[in-house]
Amino acid sequence: MTDETTDTQADDLREQTAEAAPEVAEHDRLAELEQQLAEAKQATLYAQADLQNYRRRAEKEAADARQYAATSFARDILSVADNLQRGLAAIPAELREDEKMKGLVAGLEATGREIESVFTRHGITKIAALGEVLDPNKHQAMLEVPSDVPAGTIVQEMQAGYMIKDRLLRPALVGVARAG
Template sequence: MTDNATPVDNLGADDLREATAGAAPEVAEHDGAAARIAELEEQLATARQETLYAQADIQNVRRRAEKDAADARAYAATGFARDVLSVADNLERALAAIPADLRDDDKFKGLVTGLEATGRELANVFGRHGLTKIEAMGQPLDPNRHQAMMEMPSDQPAGTVVQEMQAGWMIKDRLLRPALVGVAKKPD
């Protein structure tokens, strides 16, 4: 043995095989454990991502359900309100049909007063439930609120509402019924 020789250099081929044979399974076990850890970390990351998506979906469903419930509460009376609008229209027509001379007649004064009081109370009930009348006369035609039924020659600018045949109504911020209107056009 020389001074520069190491104990490994003095080993024979068989001795070297024996010494490294024991180390190979440890390296293989280490590589297998590292691969298993990497696989588990990937599964964990996937599970976390899926959990985040599921939580976001649950939150979106909750928000949508809350909005639907709020809309249902706010607009639950829509069908009923549409039906009652025809009653309000008929009441207005009845009041408009009473001639001025009969309004002052003592025989009809109580009837007129009662009809007017009923009209005011109906307007108050509409107001409490978010129903508002659409202003149409003199306004530019808005297809989201007005339904043009005819064009009429007029000195008003073209597209201006000059006649209202039936009042339009909103329920909160939604259209309940469009106003039926006549629109100005330039004279021929």
């Protein structure tokens, strides 16, 4: 082979490479753009999922806020209801029969019934305690009492407990049967 043939072949190879180079560069650029598009689609899907999750959380928090908005107020009113019940329980039977006191007693009892009615309307319910097995999610044991019933059974209620819808508002303060 002569130098002239070698130069011609080299020129031909350069021409072919130069002609193919834009296609290779364009193919690489196209592959890169497709990858960027796929990444952008994936990022968009993640962003949409995050937004949907945020909306769900916000809706649940708003619903909980509406449903349980009266919680702190209800806790405060419970002490008023407790005091009313204690006052009614402290009235001796002879005063209940006295004509001068009958109206007062009847008014206090009506007030107690109205408080219970308001509690019911707002989803506030009294927790059953006496005779139940101690449930630490609803009851707070204050003392143990010797008893014939099985250990852990509630035999005394010192203060009523309340739930607001499905949440504990205040645990019942109770005495439970002692083991052995």
